[in-house]
Amino acid sequence: MNYRSSELLEKAKYYCNELSKHHILSKYWYELALVLKGSTARGNSDQYSDIDLVFFCDKNILDRIVKDYYDEGLISREDGIFLPLPEWIGHYNLESYDDLIGYFKEKNYPQIWEYTNIIILHDELNRFSGIVEEYNNYVFQDMITDIKEKYLSLQLTLDWLRHPLKRGDELSVILHCSKIIRLICQLSYLIDEKTYPHDKWLFYYLKQTEFGNRNENKIKELGKNIINNSIPLQVDKELDEYSQYVLAESIITDLKNQIQLKYGNEPWLDEWYSFV
Known part of the structure; x- marks a missing residue:
C-alpha cells in the first residue's frame, strides 16, 4: 500500500x-x-x-x-x-x-x-x-460458457470492422476497434479464471493476466493504430493493407491459441460463424 x-x-x-x-x-x-x-x-x-x-x-x-x-x-x-x-x-x-x-x-x-x-x-x-x-x-463455475460468449462477440466485431475500414468511416473504425480491445482485455482475465474490472482499470491491471502480460505491447500498438491522423483512412483496400485489422486479427489468433491450450479445441474457436 x-x-x-x-x-x-x-x-x-x-x-x-x-x-x-x-x-x-x-x-x-x-x-x-x-x-x-x-x-x-x-x-x-x-x-x-x-x-x-x-x-x-x-x-x-x-x-x-x-x-x-x-x-x-x-x-x-x-x-x-x-x-x-x-x-x-x-x-x-x-x-x-x-x-x-x-x-x-x-x-x-x-x-x-x-x-x-x-x-x-x-x-x-x-x-x-x-x-x-x-x-x-x-x-467460476462453467467459465467456458462466458469465454465462448465473449470470443464469439470478439470475432463478430472483427468481421464487422472490415466494412467501415473499406468505407473509410473513421468514427465507426474507432468504435469497433475500441470494442475489440475491451473484449480482448476481458477475455484475458476470464481465461485465467479471474473477474475483470470496469473499463477505467481494465488495461491497468492487464499485466496480472498471463495473456495480457505477454501481449500488452501488441494491444497498445492496436490502440495507437486505430486512426493515424497524419494519413487519412483510405477506402476499398485489401484487408491486409489495414494495420488495424491485421493487428486485431493477430491478437485474436493468439487469444484463440491461449483458449485452446487451456480448454481444448472447442468447435466454436475455428467455426465461430456457425455459433453466432
Whole structure:
C-alpha cells in the first residue's frame, strides 16, 4: 500500500467512526456493513483518488434509511443515497445485500471485482463477508460458457470492422476497434479464471493476466493504430493493407491459441460463424 492510500485509509477509518454517530445511521449501525472500495482499498491511490465508501444492509433497512434521509431534507430523491464527505474528499452510498448477491448470481464481473478488492471497515454481523465467501465460488463455475460468449462477440466485431475500414468511416473504425480491445482485455482475465474490472482499470491491471502480460505491447500498438491522423483512412483496400485489422486479427489468433491450450479445441474457436 502506497503512502497516499495509507493516508486516505486513515481518513476513511475516521469517517467510519463519524458516520457511526450520525443521528440516522446510528439507529441502524449494528445491522449495517461499511466497506471501503476503489484505489484506496487496493493500495494504489494517486493524486486523483478519493475515499469511496459503501454501506450494505437488508432492503427493508435501506428503504427506512432513505426515507429518514428524505424526510429530513438530507437528500432530494427517494431511490437511494449518494452523499459527499466533507470537502469532497470522498463519498458514501447505500446498497442492499440483495444487490451484492445479485452481482455474483448474474456474474457481473466488474462489480464482483470491485467488491472482492475492498477493505471492510464495519461488519459486526459478518453479513458482507459471509455473502462474498458463500457466492464467490459460484462465479467460476462453467467459465467456458462466458469465454465462448465473449470470443464469439470478439470475432463478430472483427468481421464487422472490415466494412467501415473499406468505407473509410473513421468514427465507426474507432468504435469497433475500441470494442475489440475491451473484449480482448476481458477475455484475458476470464481465461485465467479471474473477474475483470470496469473499463477505467481494465488495461491497468492487464499485466496480472498471463495473456495480457505477454501481449500488452501488441494491444497498445492496436490502440495507437486505430486512426493515424497524419494519413487519412483510405477506402476499398485489401484487408491486409489495414494495420488495424491485421493487428486485431493477430491478437485474436493468439487469444484463440491461449483458449485452446487451456480448454481444448472447442468447435466454436475455428467455426465461430456457425455459433453466432
